[in-house]
Amino acid sequence: MARYFTLDASPPVHRAMVDLDRDVFRKSIPVLAARIPASKTGSVLKAEAIKKSIVDLPKIRSVVPDPADPRMGRLVLLRVSEEADLPPEAREYLEKESASFTTYTLDLDYDYWTADEILHSILPEELCEGSPSGFAVTGHLAHMNLNKEYLPYKQIIGQVVLDKNKAIKTVVNKLDSIDTKFRFFKMELLAGEPNYIVEHHESDCRFTFDFTQVYWNSRLHTEHQRLVQLFQPEDVIADVFAGVGPFAIPAARKGCAVFANDLNPNSAKYLAKNTVDNKVTDLVRTSCEDGRDFIRTVVGRALDHPFPAYTGPRASRAKEKEERRKIQQGQASGDLDITTKSGLQPRRNITHFVMNLPDSAIEFLDAFRGILSPSVQSAGDLSGIYATLPMIHCHCFTRELEPDKAEAEIRERVEEKLGHGLSDDYTLHLVRSVAPNKDMYCISFRLPREVAFAQ
Known part of the structure; x- marks a missing residue:
């Protein structure tokens, strides 16, 4: 029976290490190597008789220059240490090719192994399964959520994650405490720079914010995209809990007009900055107030100070620059002058409300x-302007894990707060599982006329 060996390239084990010592992670592995002329390298590597015997370790080249003749000679590294362990068909093929055997030493160090491999060699054996090398990335910051059994090793875990991800400059761990008013999680620094002002890119937009002072969840990227895709460029969006703009900014880039509000002054500050950075200040009006007050007053704002009509996709920067040049030279054609377009009415009615505060939006x-x-x-009478009532997109949590029970529970809570039943054309979308017994949903429904016009 043929024997196939696998080289042991696992890192040295140093259980319960508290302070990271990178120098102890070194390992020398002697491997058998076949010495061949450089001209034969391609044919040898393709030979069926030897394919399964060639070294297959990650990040290790299977062919290296022969130290005895670096220019004309090559060493094909094999996955065994002794010639006696080489399968007969591989040995026969190499002998036929007049190859000779030598020993080559693979020198591995800390940089070779992955974060998972290092952590598996450091953590107590009972904690290795499910070792916490996973994290969410926001800009230059890695955000971990360590279970309590890993907290004694949190600093070394953070340092390993920092070392193994070159784009990461800061590693933090979410704490159990949450800001009761603005609903962002408090966190502690595990490794790297204490720099929490991040620049994050999503949906071709750039977001800047203080990660320790606002709410942001990179795992909601798909949900941000999903909702924005539902909007038409001529829509007017009221984003009740806008945060730093993950819905508002991409919607505005699409052409939508947006009223974007958040109670957190830091969120409102960065929201305003992000409208400037993404060049949508003409389409996003920001505010910092209670969500309930915003809902009650935003309809009047749209009526009193409507947004200009949507006039089509924005011109490219190059075309805008060329048009400005023509204007300066008195040669403008007027093709880009949206003010000359007639027959388009200002946008006075809100078409969508976004309520992304799943912990309490239903309230x-x-x-x-x-x-x-x-x-x-x-x-006065707004039934003409609002012949079609706005859509409400309300995010929420539920402890009901069966879809039918989750739907019934969410619908009941929504109807209770509205004081009216929903028509059957609402939709319920499972956003993500937040915890083993907690799911996040988005329920989308058209505001009932009886609710909107209630006296």
Whole structure:
């Protein structure tokens, strides 16, 4: 029976190490090497008789220059240490090719192994399964969520993650405590620079913010994209809990007009900055107020100060630059002058409300009662402007893990707060599993007319 050997390239074991010592992670592995002329390298590597005997370690080249003749000679590294362990067909093939055998030493160090491999050699054996090398990346910052059994090793875990991910400059761990007013998690520095101002790129947009002072979850990228894809460029969006703009900025880049609000002053500050950085200040109006107040007043703002009509995709920077040059030279054609386009009405009615505060967004739904009634709006009868009622996209958590029970529980809570039933054309989208017994959903429904015009 043929014998196939695997070289042991695992790192040295140093259980319960608390302070990282990179120098102890060194290993020398003697391997058998076949000495061949450089001209034969291609044919030898393709030979069926030897394929399964060639070294297959990650990041290790299977062919290296022969130290005895670096220019004309090559060493084909094999996955055994002794010639006696080489399968007969491989030995016969190499002898036929007039290859000779020598020993080559692979010298591995700390840089060779992955974060998982290093942590498996450091942590107590009972903690190796599910070792915490996973993390979310936001800009230059890695965000971990360590279980309590790993906390005694948190500094060394953070340092290994930092070492093994060159784009990461800061590693933090989420703490159990959460800011009760603004709902962002507090965190501690594990390794790297204490620099929490990050620049994060998502959906071709650039977001800058203080990760320790605002809420951001990179795992919601798909959800951000999903909702924005539902919007039409001519829509007007009211983002009740906008954060630093993960819905508002991409929607504006699409052409939507956006009222973006957040109660957290730091979120509102970076939201305003991000509108500037992404060149959408003409399409995003920011505010910093309670979500309930925002819902009650944003309809009036859209009526009193409507957004200009959507006039088509933005011109490219090159085309805008050329048009400015023509204007300066008195040669402008007017093709890019959106103010000359006629027959387009300003955008006065809100078409979508986004409510991404899953912990409590449903509690704010009672603020929609009567938002279009004359008792709330001074503009009189709005039934014409709002012939079609806005869509509400409300994120929420549920402990019900069976889809049917989750849907029933969420619908009941929504209808209770609205004070009215939902029509059956609502949709319920599972966003993600947050914990073993907690899921995040988004329920989307058209605001019932009876609620919007309630007296």
